[in-house]
Amino acid sequence: MSTSTAEADTENTDDVNEIEASQAVIDESSEPQERWIHRLSRRWRPIAVVCVLLASASSAAALYFGVYRVDHGNAGASTTVIDAASDGSVALLSYAPDSLDRDFADARSRLTGDFLAYYSEFADKFVAPAAKQKDIRATASVVRAAPIAVQSDTAEVLVYLNQATTSRDNPEPAQAASAVKVGLTKVDGNWLISSFTPI
Numbered sequence: 001m002s003t004s005t006a007e008a009d010t011e012n013t014d015d016v017n018e019i020e021a022s023q024a025v026i027d028e029s030s031e032p033q034e035r036w037i038h039r040l041s042r043r044w045r046p047i048a049v050v051c052v053l054l055a056s057a058s059s060a061a062a063l064y065f066g067v068y069r070v071d072h073g074n075a076g077a078s079t080t081v082i083d084a085a086s087d088g089s090v091a092l093l094s095y096a097p098d099s100l101d102r103d104f105a106d107a108r109s110r111l112t113g114d115f116l117a118y119y120s121e122f123a124d125k126f127v128a129p130a131a132k133q134k135d136i137r138a139t140a141s142v143v144r145a146a147p148i149a150v151q152s153d154t155a156e157v158l159v160y161l162n163q164a165t166t167s168r169d170n171p172e173p174a175q176a177a178s179a180v181k182v183g184l185t186k187v188d189g190n191w192l193i194s195s196f197t198p199i
Contacts, residue, residue, distance in 0.1 A: 104124075110193055115183075143162055160179050
């Protein structure tokens, strides 16, 4: 073997060793990255499950605070206006000659605005004289009631009523069924009847 061939073999061996050494450095530096990727690929399912659970929890919280609590508040307001419309309707349509002043006072306490003025005049001019003269007694009861619209300070409720009326001439109760659209207005935190429209 000649000297030049020995030198070439030595140079080739040095080159190969250098390449192998650099490859080992690359392998060592990429080993942590590959291990991390390998770990991540093994654990992607639990990570995905956690992400889905977090997204679900966020959605549930958004629905609760954005929709459910608002609906719950509306449901509470609806119940309040239904009660106010029902109780007010019964008070308006129920009276007896021996308790007219008390009955009218109770009805007036549930009214507001122009309708209060109209009812007061109508009750004093027409209902009271007829009730006293003919001994008319009227008793109303609510069959069913449902909100039509509920706003922060106004509402409309549809009320179905039965009314039984007796008089000196007709002691047997005369039954009448009616439906009324009751308008309400919130005054000092109380729902009062502002309109009463038979339909």
